[in-house]
Amino acid sequence: MKWIxxxxxxxxFLPRVLADGLPDLGDASQAVFSPQQERRIGxxxxxxxxxxxxxxxxxEITDYLNSLGARLVANSEATSRRFEFFxxxxxxxxxxxxxxxxxxxxxxxxLSAQSExxxxxxxxxxxxxVTQHHLARVIAGTQKNALTSLAVLAVAxxxxxxxxxxxxxxxxxxxxxxxxxxxxxxxxxxxxxxxxGLQTLERSGFDARAMTSFFERLQKYGRLYENNxxxxxxxxxxxxxxxxxxxxxxxxxxxxxxxxxxxxxxxxARVEASQGAATPAIKTFRAAxxxxxxxxxxAQHYGLAVALLRGKDYVGAEKELALARKTAVAHAxxxxxxxxxxxxxxxxxxxxDACRGGLRRxxxxxxxxxxxxxxxxxxxxPNEALGLVSGELKAxxxxxxxxxxxxxxxxxxxxxxxxxMALAEAYALSxxxxxxxxxxxxxxxxRDGDFYHSSIxxxxxxxxxxxxxxxxxxxxx
Numbered sequence: 450m451k452w453i454x455x456x457x458x459x460x461x462f463l464p465r466v467l468a469d470g471l472p473d474l475g476d477a478s479q480a481v482f483s484p485q486q487e488r489r490i491g492x493x494x495x496x497x498x499x500x501x502x503x504x505x506x507x508x509e510i511t512d513y514l515n516s517l518g519a520r521l522v523a524n525s526e527a528t529s530r531r532f533e534f535f536x537x538x539x540x541x542x543x544x545x546x547x548x549x550x551x552x553x554x555x556x557x558x559x560l561s562a563q564s565e566x567x568x569x570x571x572x573x574x575x576x577x578x579v580t581q582h583h584l585a586r587v588i589a590g591t592q593k594n595a596l597t598s599l600a601v602l603a604v605a606x607x608x609x610x611x612x613x614x615x616x617x618x619x620x621x622x623x624x625x626x627x628x629x630x631x632x633x634x635x636x637x638x639x640x641x642x643x644x645x646g647l648q649t650l651e652r653s654g655f656d657a658r659a660m661t662s663f664f665e666r667l668q669k670y671g672r673l674y675e676n677n678x679x680x681x682x683x684x685x686x687x688x689x690x691x692x693x694x695x696x697x698x699x700x701x702x703x704x705x706x707x708x709x710x711x712x713x714x715x716x717x718a719r720v721e722a723s724q725g726a727a728t729p730a731i732k733t734f735r736a737a738x739x740x741x742x743x744x745x746x747x748a749q750h751y752g753l754a755v756a757l758l759r760g761k762d763y764v765g766a767e768k769e770l771a772l773a774r775k776t777a778v779a780h781a782x783x784x785x786x787x788x789x790x791x792x793x794x795x796x797x798x799x800x801x802d803a804c805r806g807g808l809r810r811x812x813x814x815x816x817x818x819x820x821x822x823x824x825x826x827x828x829x830x831p832n833e834a835l836g837l838v839s840g841e842l843k844a845x846x847x848x849x850x851x852x853x854x855x856x857x858x859x860x861x862x863x864x865x866x867x868x869x870m871a872l873a874e875a876y877a878l879s880x881x882x883x884x885x886x887x888x889x890x891x892x893x894x895x896r897d898g899d900f901y902h903s904s905i906x907x908x909x910x911x912x913x914x915x916x917x918x919x920x921x922x923x924x925x926x
Contacts, residue, residue: 484549487582488531489920491549496880498535498553499849505536505556507723508816508850509782513716514554514572517565521573524652526645527580534572540724542667544571546578559720563666565713566650566659573646573653574660581641636691643695656707657699664692714745715782718752727760747777754786763794781811788820792827800824808837813844822854831861849878866898870906873913882917886910 498504514534522532532550539555546552552575562568643660651657668689722730734753736742743749754769767790774783784807791800804821811817818841825834835858838851845851856871869892876885889910893903 488549491547491551492880493920494547495533495535495551498537499879500881503537503539505538505723507536507719508819509719509785510536510559510716510723512815513712516712517569518552518572518576521569521576521649521653525573525576525580525649527576530580532576532579536720544575546575550579552576552579556720556724559717560724562663562717564656564659564707565709566656566707567663568713569653569655570646570650570657570660570663573649574642575646576649577642577645578638581638581645640691640694643691644698647695647698651702654705654707656705657702658704661692661696661699664695668692709744711745711747711777711780712782714748715751715780718745718748719755719782722752722755722759727756730756731760731762745777747773750776751782751786754790758786758790758793761793763790766790767794779810781807781814781817784811785814785817785820788817788824792820792824797824797828801828813841815841815845815848819850819854822858826854826857826861829861831858834858835862847874847878849875852878864897865895866892866902866906868892869895870902870909873909877913882913882920886913886917889913 499506511534514536515532518532518534522530530550532552534552534554536559537553537555540557540560541555542557542561543555544553544558552572554572558571559568562571647657647660650660718734722734724730731753734749734756738746738749738753750769750773754766754773757763757766757769767787770783770786770790777783784803787803788800788807791797791803800820801824804817804824807814807817808821818837822834822838825831825837835855838854838858842848842851842855852871852875856868856875859865859868859871869888873885873888873892876882876888889906892898893906893910898906
């Protein structure tokens with residue numbers, strides 16, 4: 450089996466096992482694949498993730514993670530490297546690094562973090578996996594002959610999410626010596642990621658002690674529930690020596706008390722409100738408000754408003770959002786939710802009014818732009834929607850959802866070529882080159898574009914075909 454194909458098949462799960470550390474291997478890892486190849490592998494895996502039901506496609510949560518990640522990256526060893534953070538709809542406590550700077554965070558990790566510094570400590574650790582090229586190092590060390598055993602181990606990690614017995618059976622079928630050597634390799638990687646991640650955390654202005662508190666809680670939880678330990682402990686082996694090493698390093702740092710940002714509190718509430726069915730979430734938030742068991746009252750009302758919106762109680766959602774606004778400073782997430790509530794309640798005029806005010810205050814807030822463009826399309830204002838999303842695409846760059854909205858606006862205006870050009874960009878950004886090529890071909894056959902747009906479409910079609918051809922060559926190596 451060719452190694453790049455194997456990586457694509459393993460997807461998320463191989464990096465969870467093979468993340469972090471080791472002494473410098475010089476050019477050995479680069480001999481396996483270049484940074485450009487790493488990025489292409491990561492993009493291919495992300496294409497599968499985006500098409501699956503695993504991804505939590507929520508602009509508010511994703512933007513927060515990327516903002517937090519960018520702050521950490523700016524203080525890491527890879528300030529010029531591209532990173533992308535995303536959230537997975539999984540209640541387990543885990544995070545993982547993919548080739549090419551893609552970092553996934555389980556919803557359960559955000560809910561389990563008792564502070565923003567704890568969440569940042571995990572992201573800093575995963576960023577270090579990427580900056581140190583740990584996955585490339587492991588593959589270079591195996592010289593490809595241990596990939597079969599690694600594949601079995603990766604499948605075992607995947608199976609462990611739903612069936613630990615299947616996971617144990619899968620591990621038993623692999624060569625024990627090879628698997629053990631890879632786990633030992635991982636422990637070395639973990640120590641290196643701890644060291645570098647701790648430096649990144651401290652430089653970024655977070656509480657470095659959050660890393661030890663997080664580790665200690667994980668270890669205690671693992672001892673209490675040995676047969677149901679957090680996934681993070683299985684994919685990131687935690688030892689007493691690791692904790693002691695981090696504690697020793699932290700002791701030399703000045704004490705720093707760092708309050709949680711409102712962004713963190715609101716996003717944490719939004720994640721909680723998005724999990725499972727709406728009714729249990731509503732009950733949980735209401736009980737916490739009644740008993741006054743919360744760390745931030747505004748976030749608690751906001752979370753309840755999100756849950757009530759999911760439960761189609763629009764009057765209740767508006768009431769809770771008003772209480773959130775009353776108990777906190779103005780925030781873009783409040784404005785975006787206001788538009789979503791009005792639109793879902795069948796009040797397009799009120800939704801458009803909320804859009805006008807919100808966009809004046811936060812002209813580039815992604816969730817707000819999505820909600821306003823959707824409302825404009827629903828109220829048959831495609832020109833306004835087109836102007837909004839096209840302007841944001843110029844300012845922000847590639848965003849597959851903005852291209853989808855742009856395509857809807859062009860379709861409403863009867864501009865077939867431009868509709869399919871926008872759809873092609875949406876698919877290309879999602880890593881689906883075949884679908885992108887198909888849409889450009891459909892658009893060109895419509896023959897309703899002027900010379901300028903037709904020329905752009907033809908040039909882009911040639912470019913995408915070359916990209917697809919190159920991807921096939923890479924997969925055959």
